[in-house]
Amino acid sequence: MPDPKELRNNGVVKYVGEAPHEDLATGERSTRNRVARSILDHGPSTVAELADRLGLTQAAVRRHLDALVGDGVAEARDRRVYGTRTRGRPAKAFALTDCGRDAFDQSYDKLAADALRWIAEREGGERAIAAFARARITAQSGAYRAAVEAAPPERRAEALAKALSADGYAATARTAPVGEQLCQHHCPVAHVAEKFPQLCEAETEFFAELLGTHVQRLATIAHGDGVCTTFIPKASPAPHTSTHTDNASASTAGRNPA
Incomplete structure (x- = not known):
């Protein structure tokens, strides 16, 4: 799990998790930070919401979320449904853990x-x-x-x-x-x-x-x-x-x- 102090930079995550060298060249780490920041700014979010918000494919969002969950930075939750429940299983929403929130500068x-x-x-x-x-x-x-x-x-x-x-x-x-x-x-x-x-x-x-x-x-x-x-x-x-x-x-x- 990354040291939260290494993630702080005026409210912006520097990096989350350990990415291989080739990931650094392709911006994987930066994109993962954007996913984490989006959850912080907007609250628990589904894969579809994150993909739409960040202009990414859902497959890419899932890959980053898997890494964030593996690092203990994010966790999946059942989203509460208000009003009439639609057919099918409700989409999972991803929220930051205490460790994930602490990764951002809280002064x-x-x-x-x-x-x-x-x-x-x-x-x-x-x-x-x-x-x-x-x-x-x-x-x-x-x-x-x-x-x-x-x-x-x-x-x-x-x-x-x-x-x-x-x-x-x-x-x-x-x-x-x-x-x-x-x-x-x-x-x-x-x-x-x-x-x-x-x-x-x-x-x-x-x-x-x-x-x-x-x-x-x-x-x-x-x-x-x-x-x-x-x-x-x-x-x-x-x-x-x-x-x-x-x-x-x-x-x-x-x-x-x-």
């Missing part, structure tokens, strides 16, 4: 950024954003906490990575010199976090609290890096240095060190 990122900007302006600036970010992490922390607490200490970073992956972060944990690195290869809120780094900072603070040690955010997707990378050091034998280290990590959480 969720802009809505979230606008909401946070409003909070900052009305409720106390950056401090209010930080409070919101911490509350958000707390609200979704249950699964992460359960996964980490059920794992032995040496597997906790791996357990956290698996829990994050279940939420769409595509996370991995790997051994690093004097510690481990937690890598998140995808960030569902990267565009918003670019404007509001408090989201990254709250996440970093939560990782530290959950793992029972200070952590250091080395890179973030929101900052322009390819991966969000968090360094998790081995437990320090010198507790008197922990306060200084914790404060240093929190101050740079979500931002690359200078």
Whole structure:
């Protein structure tokens, strides 16, 4: 199934599904996008309606619809019949699935950024954003906490990575010199976090609290890096240095060190 983010472009689908190279040369992918867009604009549509609307043969429309259904972008439904039912089976109407609608730009990122900007302006600036970010992490922390607490200490970073992956972060944990690195290869809120780094900072603070040690955010997707990378050091034998280290990590959480 295609990644919905790869399909967005100001409300126009870039491509749907995986087309062979020869299809690209003949415009198959572009036509498939037109079929999907027509369903979005006009609602559930029959093969005949799509063919008439787009100037295509019904056979061509069926071929594209088969591909869209196979990708989970569209689905066939029985069309409701109002009034007197005619003879024969009613024509199937094709509608976009939730995945198909999400393939088009719906401005969720802009809505979230606008909401946070409003909070900052009305409720106390950056401090209010930080409070919101911490509350958000707390609200979704249950699964992460359960996964980490059920794992032995040496597997906790791996357990956290698996829990994050279940939420769409595509996370991995790997051994690093004097510690481990937690890598998140995808960030569902990267565009918003670019404007509001408090989201990254709250996440970093939560990782530290959950793992029972200070952590250091080395890179973030929101900052322009390819991966969000968090360094998790081995437990320090010198507790008197922990306060200084914790404060240093929190101050740079979500931002690359200078």
